[in-house]
Each structure stands twice: as C-alpha cells, then as structure tokens.
Amino acid sequence: KLKVGILISGRGSNMAALVEAAQDPAFPAEICCVLSNRPDAKGLDFARARGIPAVVVDHKAHASKAEFEAAVIDALVAHGVDFVCLAGFMRIVSPAFIERWHNRLINIHPSLLPSYKGLHTHERAIADGVKLAGCTVHFVRAEMDAGPIVAQAAVPVVAGDTPDSLAARILTAEHRLYPLAVRLIAEGKAKITGERVEIAPGAVDETARLF
Ligand code: GAR
16 A cells, blocks of 8 residues: 655644545545644544544744654655655645655645645635636646646536635535545555646546536
8 A cells, every 4th residue: 555644733634634544444544643743733633533643743842844754755665655645734835845755645635736826825826716717636746736637527617606615615516526646546546657647547437526
C-alpha cells in the first residue's frame, strides 16, 4: 500500500475523508500519520480518535522555514511516509520541500485550476458570476496552486450563493475527489509523466460516474 502522510492546519475535513476511505481494506493507501503546524488544529482530535498518529510541528517553534520543514520531514520519515497529501495546510512549502517529495506531494485546492489560484476563491468566483466552480487535486510545484492536475470535480454556482454556501457545496465534492485521486495514484491509474498526469482509460469512466 501507498504510505501516506497528511498535512493539515485546521478543521481537517479532507483529512477525515481520506482516513475514512483508507479504512476500507481494499483502499490501496494507508494513512501513516497526520501532521499539523498548529497545535490547536481540530483535525488532530479526529486522527487521534481513529488511532492514527497525530503529530504537531509548530512553525512558531522553529527559527526558520528551513528548520520547520526539516522537522516536518523528520516526522514524516519516522512514520514511514512516502507520499504526502496537503489538506488545508496553510503554509507555503519551499522549493526544497517540494524537491524532497518530487512527484510524491499533492494538494487539494477549492477551485477549478488554473482559475482562482490563491485565497478567497469562493468570493472571487461569485463576484465574477461564473456558473461552475469546483475543486482540483494536483501535484505540487514551486509555483503556488500550479502543477500537474490529477482530478477535478465541478459544482454549480446557484442564485443566492454566498461564499459560505458555495464553499460547503465544493467541500462535499472535495471529500469525494481527494480519496478518488489518491486511489488512482496508488493503483497506478494516474501516472505523472513530465508535467502531465495521464489517467488510465477505464479510470476516466470511473471518474465521470462519480460526478
Ligand atoms: C479546503 O476547502 C481546501 O480545499 C482548502 O482549505 C480547506 C481546508 O478544509 N485549501 C486551500 O485553500 C489551500 N490553498 P479542511 O481542513 O476541512 O480539509
């Protein structure tokens, strides 16, 4: 099985979706640890309750980003992690960290990339009047919210949507998309070659059925 570590900063609902998916013995990945840069992250309690090692590496307790990231890497390695999922991890990772986990580091972002990189994605989508929004799982590259796309899910933007109502609709899709993306990668059905992810033909149909 793919040995996954999940990095969070807060609520951790995407982490919880991955943990729950991985409880199925047929799921091809196991969650080795959950790591938060914030000691008060709500998601840590969920992980502990499921018996998953929950680690805090507080960025404020480290003198530099390099030291912080070295401590994160040590903790991940100590738990046998060889693939990392960012799930609401609100620290920008350095090029050195990305290189350390080259093509073994993915992120979920609440927009249909390459639209709406960065923060306040839901407000900006509503302000623009777009009629479809969604979420993206992608391999991490040095450029923020860029990198080869693994999978996406779209949801409608409806009349009367607020940033919160749209965020909630997208989050529901995120909780389905992230486990799907990890499964495709772990099964070798989503393969990264250069700067593109190729999805095995059968798996595309599977993705379409889910959304
Ligand atoms: C999710 O919507 C995720 O896509 C977003 O933060 C939320 C975390 O929720 N990530 C980003 O905005 C990354 N720039 P969660 O902690 O409940 O998974």
